[in-house]
Amino acid sequence: MSNKNNKMIKLKDNSKKELSKDEINSLKEIAGKTLHNIKDNIIIFPNSIKESKDLEENSRIFDIINDSILTNNIIGFISYNNTQIKISSRFAVNDNEDYFLHYMLMKVLSLNIVNLEHSKDYDDSFDFLIYMFINFFKRALRQGLFKQYKSIKHNDSNVKGTIDINRYIKNNIPFNGKISYNTREYSYDNNITQLIRHTIEYINTKNRYILSYDSEIKNYVQQIFYSTPSYDRNKRESVINKNLNKLSHPYYYEYEPLRKICIQILRHEKLKYGTNNNTVYGLLFDGAWLFEEYLNTFLSKENFIHAENRKSAGGINLLNNGWRVYPDFYKLENDNNIVLDAKYKKLDKKSNEDIDRNDKHQIVSYAYTLNAKKAGFIYPLEEVNYTDENKIVK
Secondary structure (H helix, E strand, O other), X not given: OOOOOOEEEEEEOOOEEEOOHHHHHHHOOOOOOEHHHHOOOEEEEOOOHHHOOOOOOOOEOEEEEOOEEEEOOEEEEEEEOOEEEEEEOOOOEOOOEOHHHHHHHHHHOOOOOXXXXXXXXXXXXXXXXXXXXXXXXHHHHOXXXXXEEEEEEEEEOOOOOEEOHHHHHHHHOOOOOOEEEEEEEEEOOOHHHHHHHHHHHHHHHHOOOOOOOOHHHHHHHHHHHHHOOOOOHHHHHHHHHHOOOOXXXXXXXXXXXXXXXXXXXXXXXXXXXXXXXXXXXXXXXXXXXXXXXXXXXXXXXXXXXXXXOOOOEOOEEXXXXXXXXXXXXXXXXXXXXEEEEEOOOOOOOOOOOOOOHHHHHHHHHHHHHHOOOEEEEEOOOOOOOOOOOOOOEO
């Protein structure tokens, strides 16, 4: 049951909201904390901050100034003691129906999940956990099924390990021709695969169709089921406790984010209703990065190059003087070059007054360097079926 002292605080990214003194007191301990301070128990997407457009190790999720809370470009949800903080995208309706965020995530993660009807008060944080689980699950299993050394106890005549004297005396006196011994062998039935199995079983209790919408997922689920014959639903808490430490394996590195998301899913109800242990849990997205990756899902099909500053990929030399810059998107096509700057924010479609002057100067310099015939900004609009012949500045 829900604790009557639990608080749900709904916010939007990159916004300011006045809070009650009670709400402020519940958030003071984590206000101003950086991603570096809390990253051990937080799922951050993209996995590496180095891939992010704006996030840094010292990026703060939110700040409290006077009686108001100020958020940044970070979207997601956080659990802290009895407080739930939900940060929707700036395009959410009433801080609740964040359809655009769901849509962008499914496009970027290449998910084709049928949108389910939710009640008005439905908490969609669990949906985001499932999206991330499917993504991490696929990436991890593509590396191969996780195997780990496991101690196995034997009691037979084929001795090939360390003899266990105590078990031998207990089981084989008087002598019956058997020897008790222990071996360490690679096994697919281990702590990690058991954790994944418990997570799959838990998700299936919520929606038994969501992990069967494509053949790749179904194949990986079957591999996990086949490899975990010792699965016991009653040992779930024990399995969680055995997987609390960070996984550092030089080959199976994709299993670490999967481990973290599994634990968050299995503990979702506890986190939702308060943990009282002064630990921050949650799932956070870089809104600006996610928007660019969403744009790339269709602009790449039109031969646009998506430059990435953090990865030093796709840059151009500005004015041929060795100064390398990274336009968000550009296309080199004979005499019809185009350069676009992505803006994850609301802009006025009727004028360009909301566009920062430095951004205007930057796009002009890109256009000049690339000899682009068209240049402009690409950003979300709330209008339905909006068309504008001049949406790209010529």
